[in-house]
Amino acid sequence: MKVVKPNVNLGDLPYFDSQLSNEQILRDISFHFDREVPNFPRLRSLTRIHDVLEMNLFLEHRYKGLFMPPRRANKINNLGGVSVLTLNSTAYSLSIFLAWLEEHNVAWQEVIAIAPSEKAKYWLPVYRFRKHLIERVEAKEIGRDSANLYMNHIRQFYEWALKQRRIDKIPFEYKTKIIKKKRKDGDIDFLFAGQFAQERGITVTTTDLLIPKKYKQKTFNQNELAPYSSEELELLYGSQELMKPASRLWVELAHQCGLRADEVATFPASAVKDPVLSLHKIFYVEITGKLSKTRKVMVSSVLMASLWAYLNSTERQRRLSKWQLEQGNSHAAPLFINRSGKPMIAKSVSNVISKVRAELNGKTLERDFHxxxxxxxxxxxxxxxxxxxxxxxxxxxxxxxxxxxxxxxxxxxxxxxxxxxxxxxxxxxxxxxxxxxxxxxxxxxxxxxxxxxxx
Structure with missing residues (x-):
């Protein structure tokens, strides 16, 4: 059971383009409009072929925005669905679920308990898998947050299966929960401010698949935080690697704006403005981050000027021309494009720290990009x-x-x-x-x- 990442054609209006010959076993499929997606995650298994086909269709529908389309997704996916990065995470969760199903010879389509009781439902595959994850959390093999992420992706798959009429009912229960935060001092709690601050909260809908907080690993130890010291920042900014405009901007977007590597890689070119033509000292840029959530980050006028200079640089224009030859539409291009005219990937961004370490000649830099x-x-x-x-x-x-x-x-x-x-x-x-x-x-x-x- 594994995840592969082939180039996939998700084009429109498929058709068989030839008759079967004596040598052919399968007819070729072509599309009236091609849409090549590089490194598209697919599940592969020789023993669970039917399950894999179902889950791969689910991944395709998520990418095309046919199921659970994220808000403002068109900034990273012009089909209206989630990004390939999000799909990679979802595919990995499904591969873990499939491996468990195969190991225990279980069918995921089993959604109705034998007896209509609270105890009986825990024999359903989805709850047995949840118990398996809890055991892994207790054994410190995975964190509680990772386990909840896996369960969240499995929940989405079951909801899709119900919508597609693959199953007759959802095999778990929804529940409403109010998140409260009471004031403990005289400070105003602006998240829950108001006349009834002690009673009010945020109402959310969740499921009983969540891993309970009692399984959370020990609380955060202050020594585990790893911000750069001033000496380490001086080593980093003084390196030859950061003489490269793109590398320096990657570091500055993380250091000055709090962006993750994948958020830097997909930073929207449309958000870059000429600060000389603006009275603003701070620019608010909307980005799409983890789990396709959007948020606004603050970019200083100095950093925006550097981004503007890079946007209009000869090197970036050269890469954009390669993008246009392949994609056609330059408006959807991110700010950072690789030499082949393709989107920059998160690994390339985070590797900038490894390159700095390689040139330090004995001086240590223990921190990473995150x-x-x-x-x-x-x-x-x-x-x-x-x-x-x-x-x-x-x-x-x-x-x-x-x-x-x-x-x-x-x-x-x-x-x-x-x-x-x-x-x-x-x-x-x-x-x-x-x-x-x-x-x-x-x-x-x-x-x-x-x-x-x-x-």
Whole structure:
């Protein structure tokens, strides 16, 4: 059971283009309109062929936007579906599920319990697989977040199967949950502000497939955070690799905006503006991140000027011309394109740190590309703490800019930013990086306060 990544034609209006000859076993399929998708994830198995065909069709429908189309997906997929990056994650989850089904000789289509009782439903394949994941979490083979991601993709597959009438009912239950966050001090909690702050919360619909919090591994240890020190940043920015315009911009988008490698690779060219023609000191750019969620990030005028220069550089125009020969439409092109005129991939972006390590001649650089995002989050937390902004607003702003959905994930950066060690190492970098952001941050705070007063 494995995931392969062939080039796939997802064109429109398929037809058989020839008669069968004596040598042919299968007729060739052609399309009236070709749509080649490179490295499209497909499940492959010699023992579960029917299941693989079903799941591959599900992946195709997700990509084409025929099932659960994400909001504003056309920025990364002009068919209206999810990105290939998201599909890779989904395909991996399905491959784990299929391997488990094969190992236990189970049919995923079994959706009705033998007895109509709460206990009996846990014999259904989807709940047995959930139990298998819980055991792996307890054994510390995978994290709880990974297990929940697998279950989320399996849930989507079953919902698709119901819509396609492959099954008669959903083999799990939905439930409504209210997420509350009570105030523990005098600070305004801007996420849940209002007259009834103690009772109000965000209502979400979930399923009983989630892995319970009691299985969560030990709480975050502050020492596990790995932001760059000022010395490591100096090594990084002083390297020959970062003399290359694209490499330097990749690092700056992660370090100054908190972008992940895949978010840098798909950064929209349409978001790049000439700051000279604008009165704005800060530019808000909408990006599509993890699980196809969209959020707005802050880009300083200095960084935007660098992005604008790269957008209009000779090298980028040369790569864009190759893109146009293959894709036709230059408006959908991302900012960063490889030498072959194809979209840049996340691995190429993150490899910039490996290239820097190779040239350091004995000096060590232990951090990786994702640690630049940690550096951004910790820096910004430190900056806002120094401005004496309300802790509720700091939590809100960090969650908004990083795309977090969990308070605890955001809080670890605030805790680390308060530490004495970080203060000594990074205080000079903090003011340098985020001084230009201060008016915009204060505007956001004022807008929330005024909105709260009008309720």
């Amino acid at each position: 640690d630049l995002r940690s550096t951004f989050a910790t820096n910004l937390a430190k900056f806002m703490l120094k401005q004496n902004l309300p802790i509720g607003f700091i939590q809100y702003k960090l969650m908004q800019l990083l795309g977090h959905s969990d308070f605890s994930t955001t809080q670890k950066y605030i805790n680390f930013a308060r530490s004495e060690t970080f203060d000594k190492q990074m205080s000079s970098w903090v003011d340098k990086l985020f001084g230009e952001h201060l008016p915009s941050i204060h505007d956001d705070l004022l807008a929330i306060q005024q909105g709260d007063n009008h309720e």
